[in-house]
Amino acid sequence: MGNLLAPPDGRGEDTGVSEPRIIVALDYPDEKSALALASKLDPRMCGLKVGKELYTATGPELVGNLRDSGFEIFLDLKFHDIPATVAGACLAAAELGVSMIDVHALGGRAMMRAAREALGTAGETPKLLAVTLLTSMNSSDMADVGLGGSPEDAVLRLARLAQDCGMDGVVCSAREIAAVRRQCGKNFMLVTAGIRPAGAGVDDQARVATPRAAIAGGADYLVIGRPVTRAPDPLAALRAINAEIAG
DSSP states (O other): OOOOOOOOOOOOOOOOOOOOOEEEOOSSHHHHHHHHHHHOOHHHHHHHEEHHHHHHHHHOOOOOOOOHTTEEEEEEEEEEEEEEHHHHHHHOOOTTSEEEEEEEEGGGGHHHHHHHHTTTTTSSEEEEEEEEEEOOOHHHHHHHTTTOOOOOHHHHHHHHHHHHTTEEEEEEEGGGGGHHHHHHHHHEEEEEOOOOOOOOOOOOOOSSSOOHHHHHOOOOOOEHHHHHHHHHSSSHHHHHHHHHHOO
């Protein structure tokens, strides 16, 4: 991802971070809350993730405002539909100037290839990721929807399919990150959700890991929400997580 824009005035101190590895999840229901949190963070220390709830409430204008503040944006809408619809949605997302977008790998080969072909026509192509298995799902949840095997089995199958369809990388749990890295090689982007610093609660995540363990396992970027967004001092929490990674 990498921040390409200079930080806003007043954020010129040395952060000690050569390139942001953290993507803070703006899981808020309104623009005011999202902008308030963003104003407390440093775009040289993190990117931002805009998901379904926030994007539905605010639309593309918020994405532009965050981008203009210097943040790289992961637009996490997990497109999953017929190939033509997903291709059109990916192209529209690319025109917002975001750095990453994602689709559901469970949408299948034709859908992912259509998304890849659509983004091939974009001027500044964002990284195209495939979501493997939601971090809230365990083996019992998989059985309910007809998926056999373990979560790791499913993630590896879907990661292999995503790579074959030309995806730039996948979103997966830190529990599977080392296995996906071994299977897909060093040039395949791995974005890890379900990250919880040491001592933090797991909330609604079923498969979690610490930031340091995820990076050591081969993750490129870490999506982190509540440990930063609910911290009394979000910037201090962000610094602490970056220090944990560096340590």
